[in-house]
Amino acid sequence: MVRKYFDRRLGTKTNQYTQHTSDWQIQNIEPADLHKLKLPKLPISPPDATAPAAPAVGVGSTVESPPAEVSQPQEADAPQPAQAENAIQIAQPGARRLRRQQMRSPKSWNWSMLGLGAIILSVGMGAVALTWLTTLPPLPDCGKISPIAADSERLYCAQEAIRSGELPQLVAGLQLVGQWPDDHPLHGEAQKLMANWSKAILAIAKDKINHNDLPGAVEAAAHIPPNSPIYEEAQASIAHWKEQWQQGETLYKTAQEALQNQYWDKASEQVSALGQLENPYWRQRADQLTSQILAEKQARSQLVEARNLAKRQNPKALGEAIALAQQISPNSHAWAEAKTELTQWSQALLKTGMQQWQQGNLEAAIALVQQAPPDPTLSPDAAALVQYSHAQRLASWSEVQWEPSFKQIWGLMQALSTVNRIEPGSELYRQAQTERETWQAQLDDLVQLQFANLSASLGQRFSLETAIKQAELVGADRPRRVQAQTLVAHWRQEIERVEDRPYLRRARELAEPGTIPALKAAIAQASVIPLNRVLRGEAQGAIAAWNSQIETIEDQPFLDEARTLAEKGKRREAIAAAEKIRSGRALYDEAQTAIRNWRTEIEIAEDRPILNEAYELAEQGSLSGAIDVASQIGRGRALYSEARSAIAQWRIEREIIWDSWEAESAPESDDSYYEEDYEYDEGYEEDY
Known part of the structure; x- marks a missing residue:
């Protein structure tokens, strides 16, 4: 009975014991602890021979039995030794089976992990292989390319360099691919690149020929190798350029000779022939030659007119002839002849000026000499007279305007430098020294006035007062006294502007709202500026404008009413309403125009x-x-x-x-x- 009970309780359903905690306790129980199990008290009787034998409990037994109850042992319920021995014999086979299952489980888990790891390793290796196959190899570093590098890398670097479009890179690319034999793996691609690069070089050569660079064009086109597809075209272009260039040079030279000899028709024929050449450069030269023909004709006309004036043999006519001849362009063929005659006319004018000087008429002499161009071959007296007249001209620059400037100072300094070059032995030396003292005094005054002007340019009251004090230091006996007084008066007006500008600015701010009270306040503010002040005129203009705005605001309702009546067909009433605007008001003219229209x-x-x-x-x-x-x-x-x-x-x-x-x-x-x-x-x- 006890065995049958334990077969039902413990030994028949091993899977249920492994799923519950209580079952785990039974699986791991030791024989010594079996007495702790709370077992029911069964009567012990000898085995019945007639009872059927209990089936043996073994592996794979499917005998169902209720789960065993495990509880804390109690002394009153402790099993007897005989009962414990029977329980041990019954429980030991089930416990052994459970231990074998636990020993088999780690091995199954290890094989599962090993299979999973193999799968992950295979997938990873496949991903790495796919990435390696789909990723481009790194590009070569063209800055550090080696002469023994692979041809593909050298070709790549050549293509990158040629992207700039520069001639040296194109030539280097042609030299690289031109040396590859026909059986080279990159020969097909090299031929395509050679054709493209050769066309680019030929385009550069054509650009050079269009910019008047025949040697550069020929040199560039000569870089195209004989195995290039456009080699014949390049050679034909070189021959054509040389031929046309020679024709153009011949025609241009013939035209220049015709212009020099005043053969205008022949020069025009060369222009037509140059225009028919294909090269754009020679067509441009044809246009330039046309302009040159016109300039040469004008230069010849000026030279003829100057010669006619010089034939009168009087100083005034000589001066006019010199002035007209100086207008001739130095680049013209007529200038060579004009230059020679200018020298003759200048010497004649200087001779007349020296005669005037010797006669005591210094001003007339200076006036004549100033018309003559400089001539290093003059006599000492004539050279002194020229220098003196030139100094007079430079000193006159300081009298052009009342406001001092650095140009005036520079003119006086140059005048002093020029007059100091007159030798003491010259008859003009004493007169030059007198002028030099006057110009030096003017320079001193002008420098002081310039500093005062710089101070006044700050535009502040203090700086203007400082400028006035500096200018008042120029005494009444000084040559720049009048200029100093003019500046003082101007700066005093500037002080008035600085003082009164805030009133006018405030008045404009008050008038910004555009209402009648605001406009009246602005008028009152602007009226603060006295009548004799510099800004009084500007203030009066603003006051008049504000008064006009006030009149407009006051009279606009009358005009609006009149227009409303006119739109309703009540023209006579509209006229009566518009006539309320009195003469002299801002809207009077507008109202009268409307009245005339309504009467019409x-x-x-x-x-x-x-x-x-x-x-x-x-x-x-x-x-x-x-x-x-x-x-x-x-x-x-x-x-x-x-x-x-x-x-x-x-x-x-x-x-x-x-x-x-x-x-x-x-x-x-x-x-x-x-x-x-x-x-x-x-x-x-x-x-x-």
Whole structure:
């Protein structure tokens, strides 16, 4: 009985024991602890021989048995030794089976992990292989390319360098691919690149020839190798360029010779021939040659006119001839002849100037000498006179404007430097020293005034007062006294502007709202500026504008009312409303214009029916009646001109009709026809 009970309780369903904690306790129980199990008290009896043997419990047994209850042992319920021995014998086979299952489980888990790891390793290796196959190899470093590098890498670097479009890189690329044999793996691609690069080199050569660089064009095109597809084209271009260049040079040289000899027609023929050349450079030279022909003609005309003036043999004419000849362009062929004659005319003018100087007429001498160009071959006295006149001209620059400037200072410094070069032995030395003292004094005053002007340029009251004090140091006996006084007056006005500008600025700020009180406040603020101040005029202009705005604000309602009445057809009431705007007000002219327009509309409305009636009478044949009706429109009315034009037309038509009646009523044979046979209707005339 005990064995059967434990077979049902422990040994028949091993899987259930492994799923519960209580089962785990049974699986791991030791024989020594078996007495702790709370087992039911069963009566012990000898085995019944007649009872059926219990089935053996083994591996794979499917005998169902209820789960065993495990509880804390109690002393009162402790099993007897015989019962414990029987329980141990029953429980040991089930515990051994459970231990074997636990020993088999780690091995199964290890094989699963090993299989999973193999799968992960295979996937990883496949991903790495795919990445390696789809990723491009790293590009070569063209900055550190080796001469023994692979041809593909060298070709790649050559292509990258040629992207710049520069001639040296293109030539280097051609040299690289040109040395590869026909059986080279990259020969097909190299031929395509050679054709493209050769075309690029030929384009560079054409650009050079268009910019007047025949040697550069020939040199560039010569880099195209014989195995290039466009080698023949490049050689033909070189030959064509050389031929056309020689033709162009010949034509241009012939044109220059024709211009020098004044053969204008022949020069024009060369221009036409140059224009027919294909090279754009020579077409440009043809345009330049056309302009040169015109310039040469003008230069020749100026030279002829200058020669005619010089033939008069008087100083004034010589000066005019020199001035005209100096206008000739130095690049013209006529300048060579003009330069020679300029020298002759200048010497003649200087000779006349020296005579004037010797006669004591220094101013006339200086005036003559200043017209002559510089000449290093002059005599010492003539050279001194030229230097003195040049110094006078430089010193005159300081008298051009009242405001000091660095140009005035530079002119006086140059004048002093020029006059100091006059030798003491010259007759002009004493006069030059006198002028030098005067110019030195002017320079001193001008420097002081320039510093004062720089101080005044800051525009502040203090800086302006400082400038005035500096300028007042120029005494009454100084050469720049008048200029100093002018500057002082100007700077005092600037001080007034600095003082009064805030009032005017404040007045404009007050006027910004545009209301009548704001405008009146602005007028009051601007009126603070006294009448004799510099900004009074500007203030008066602003005050007038603000007064006009006030009048506009006051009178605008009258004008708006008048326009509203006019839109409703009440023109007379509109005129009465607009006449409220008095003469001299800001809107007076606008109101009067509107009044004139409304009066015109009234007159048209009144007179148009009269004129329409006249038109109707004229259409009916009553011209005299139409004239009488249209005459009712008085002078000065809006339709008066139209009425008078219609009346004039109707009178002409009436005269024509009357003349035709007289012709028809005249007797054909005797006078009795008019008196007896034709009855004159007195009322007929009245109709016309």
